[in-house]
Amino acid sequence: MIELIRLSEREELPLKLLLLADPSEKLVLEYTQRGQCFILEKSGRIIGVYVLIPTRPETAEIVNVAVDEAFQGKGYGKALVLHAVETARNAGFRTIEIGTGNSGVSQMALYQKCGFRMTSIDRNFFLRHYDEPIFENGIRVIDMVRMSMDL
Incomplete structure (x- = not known):
């Protein structure tokens, strides 16, 4: 049961799951205090998580979405993102945003399948906010690709 x-x-x-999507424990602990954290349980085991925070009037952002590596590729990430969209809509937000690293090809595809559109690139985001270099898919994560959806 899910x-x-x-x-x-x-x-x-x-925390272990949240750190899959964001390696900075300091940042994770900071934004989880400002938002709502939702977990996805399957048979009593936490297999997914997302965090939704208000950012500006009428705007919310999904700041972390992660699925346990053993359960990836089975539609759970999409379920989390769509739940976040519905949660934001039900709370009266007019826009929902999400961001991912420049190397997050599968994440960008997922978010677009869920209805998000690319809006901007926050150049050097990961250089400004993370002390250690992050690599994904063999590519250094430097820029944040910002996406949004009107609700």
Whole structure:
């Protein structure tokens, strides 16, 4: 059985999963305090997570979405993103945003399949915010590709 559940502020964060999508524990702990964290459970095991934060009036952002590596490629990431979109819509937001590294080819494809469109590139984002270099798909992650959807 699969369940999507909002964590309360007192519940322990699935930090290991959150760090799959964002290697900075400091940043993860900071933005999880500002937003809502939702977990995807399958048979009592946490296999996915996303964090939704308000950023500007009428705008929310998915700042982290991750699926346990053993469960990737099975549609759980899409379910998380679509749940975040519906959660933002139900909360009255008019726009939802998401960003990914310049090397996140599969993430960009997923977000576009869910209805997001590319809006901008935040040049050198990962150089400004991360002390250690990040590599994905053999490519250094330097820029943030920003995407959004009108709700």
